[in-house]
Structure formats: C-alpha cells, structure tokens
Amino acid sequence: MAAQILDGKKIAAEVRAEVKEEVAQLKAQGINPGLAVVLVGEDPASKVYVRNKERACEEVGIYSAAHYLPENTSQTELLALIAELNQDKRIHGILVQLPLPKHIDEKVVINAIAGEKDVDGFGPANVGNLVIGDKCFYPCTPYGCMVLLEKAGIDPRGKRAVVVGRSNIVGKPLALMLLARHATVTVCHSRTRDLAAECRQADILVAAVGKPEIITGDMIKEGAIVIDVGINRVADKKLVGDVHFESAAAKASWITPVPGGVGPMTIAMLLKNTVEAARR
Ligand code: NDP
Numbered sequence: 001m002a003a004q005i006l007d008g009k010k011i012a013a014e015v016r017a018e019v020k021e022e023v024a025q026l027k028a029q030g031i032n033p034g035l036a037v038v039l040v041g042e043d044p045a046s047k048v049y050v051r052n053k054e055r056a057c058e059e060v061g062i063y064s065a066a067h068y069l070p071e072n073t074s075q076t077e078l079l080a081l082i083a084e085l086n087q088d089k090r091i092h093g094i095l096v097q098l099p100l101p102k103h104i105d106e107k108v109v110i111n112a113i114a115g116e117k118d119v120d121g122f123g124p125a126n127v128g129n130l131v132i133g134d135k136c137f138y139p140c141t142p143y144g145c146m147v148l149l150e151k152a153g154i155d156p157r158g159k160r161a162v163v164v165g166r167s168n169i170v171g172k173p174l175a176l177m178l179l180a181r182h183a184t185v186t187v188c189h190s191r192t193r194d195l196a197a198e199c200r201q202a203d204i205l206v207a208a209v210g211k212p213e214i215i216t217g218d219m220i221k222e223g224a225i226v227i228d229v230g231i232n233r234v235a236d237k238k239l240v241g242d243v244h245f246e247s248a249a250a251k252a253s254w255i256t257p258v259p260g261g262v263g264p265m266t267i268a269m270l271l272k273n274t275v276e277a278a279r280r
Contacts, residue, residue: 012264033278034063093119093274142174144265156183165208207242217247
C-alpha cells in the first residue's frame with residue numbers, strides 16, 4: 001500500500017483560518033483574545049519558537065505580549081510576572097517557554113499559571129481534567145495529532161492505538177485523548193520488551209520518542225495510520241522523524257511527513273486554545 005500523506009502544513013493553515021474567523025467574531029462582541037508568551041534566557045531555539053508564536057498571533061489577529069526576561073531572572077521575579085498576567089484582563093492565555101534555566105523550578109512556575117489561562121495544558125488542573133474526561137485545554141502537540149486524524153476522517157473508536165513515548169507533553173496526554181475517543185490504547189516506552197511486536201498491533205501508531213527513524217516499515221501493520229511526532233536533526237542539518245518514512249509509507253494507509261506533519265499543527269492548536277480561553 002502506498003500511504004496517503006497527512007499534510008500538517010495544509011491542515012494547520014485551515015485551523016489558522018478557522019481561528020482567524022473566530023477571532024473576528026469575538027472582536028465583534030468586544031472580546032480581544034490575548035496571549036502572553038514568557039521567555040527566560042537566551043536559548044536561540046526558544047527565541048525562534050517565541051517569535052513564531054508572536055507572528056502566528058499577529059496573523060490571526062490575537063493580541064500577543066512577549067516578555068523576554070534575562071537568564072538571571074529569579075524564580076520569585078518570574079512568579080511575580082505570572083501573578084500579574086493571571087490578573088491581566090487583556091491576557092487570556094499564558095505560555096512559559098520551556099526549558100527554563102536550571103535555577104528555576106519548572107513545576108512551580110507551571111503550577112502558578114491560572115488554570116483558565118493555561119493554554120499549553122501542562123498545569124495540574126488541566127491534566128486532572130484530561131484524565132477524568134472533563135473540559136480542559138488539550139496540550140498543543142497531541143491536540144494537533146487528534147485534529148490531523150479528524151481532518152483525514154479517521155475515527156479512533158474501536159481501533160487499536162499504540163503510542164510510543166510517555167512524556168507529559170506528548171505521549172501521555174495523547175494516549176488519554178485517544179482513550180477518550182474510544183480507541184484501545186497501548187503506551188510504549190524505553191522499557192517496553194518487544195516494541196516491534198507492540199507496534200505491529202497498531203491501527204493507529206504514534207511515534208513520540210526523539211530517536212531518528214526508530215520505527216521501521218517491518219514494525220507497521222498493513223494499512224495502519226502513522227503519526228510521527230519526532231523531530232530529529234541528523235547529518236547535514238537534515239530533519240527526520242522517529243519513523244523511517246519510505247519503508248513505513250509502503251505499508252501505511254496514512255502517514256505524516258517530517259517536516260510538514262505534526263510540527264505545523266502545534267502553534268495552530270495554541271492559537272485555537274487561546275481563542276477558546278477568550279471565549280470562556
Ligand atoms: P521525551 O524525551 O520527553 O520522551 C521520549 C519518550 O520516548 C519517553 O517516554 C521514553 O521512554 C521513550 N523512549 C525513548 N527511547 C525509547 C525506545 N528505544 N523505545 C521506546 N520508547 C523510547 O520526548 P518528547 O515527548 O518531549 O518528544 C518526543 C519527540 O517529539 C522529540 O523528537 C521531540 O523533538 C518531538 N516533539 C515534537 C513536537 C512538535 O511540535 N512536532 C513537540 C514536542 C516534541 P521513558 O519514559 O521510559 O524514558
């Protein structure tokens with residue numbers, strides 16, 4: 001089988017266009033959605049992410065306030081800013097760019113963001129609501145994976161889903177979202193005994209590992225849907241996913257490319273969550 005491409009670039013553009021329309025509707029009701037993005041330190045990759053988020057906000061008409069703080073900002077100072085943003089009526093979503101410098105406890109900072117402004121969905125209230133199936137903000141990357149499935153007309157109900165990776169930002173929340181959509185879910189990780197055998201069971205296979213091309217075609221069931229979250233830089237600055245694309249595409253029915261699959265969805269879903277926060 002030659003897989004169809006699940007085109008994240010195209011679907012993310014559709015989501016952004018939907019968000020733009022929703023922003024215009026909210027503005028007509030006097031609500032101006034706003035997102036605060038906080039960056040501490042000089043990490044060049046984080047700076048690029050923050051700029052991209054600012055630009056994406058601008059494109060859809062979301063008010064964005066970026067806070068660039070120096071590397072030596074204390075935890076107390078950062079918490080004071082978050083307390084201020086929690087109170088700020090212009091701000092509906094707060095995102096603290098991770099990783100934070102070593103002297104700051106990420107958990108304390110994330111826990112300080114008001115639940116109703118936690119558009120990254122990493123805080124304990126959101127995660128708790130996700131576990132019990134209540135209203136919450138879905139973390140943006142797994143949310144993007146679910147929208148990719150939806151737009152391709154793939155209903156997880158009754159399907160066997162295998163998620164490789166159990167991080168708090170991708171694997172674990174995605175497993176919960178698939179479960180909520182009635183898939184039968186297996187979560188694999190570094191101690192999984194026979195990864196290939198587990199993967200071969202999957203109707204929907206998601207790779208969120210961070211190991212270049214660890215999933216190969218022989219690990220994929222004929223006709224499976226393959227979502228590759230991995231972004232790995234290899235020789236000559238080339239980007240590859242966690243899935244060996246060519247061999248997997250020969251077996252799968254649908255597959256996401258890297259780049260241009262899950263990647264573009266993440267920011268689009270952040271915008272969607274910000275609008276949702278403003279609507280609430
Ligand atoms: P983490 O490093 O936090 O988690 C990796 C997971 O993979 C862990 O659960 C780990 O298991 C598991 N793992 C590691 N080695 C193996 C192995 N040999 N077999 C099976 N499982 C294994 O990564 P993230 O979840 O943050 O990110 C995963 C990938 O997704 C990365 O490439 C990252 O760059 C990318 N990413 C992409 C995003 C996007 O926007 N497209 C956003 C976020 C991440 P254990 O728990 O046992 O250690």
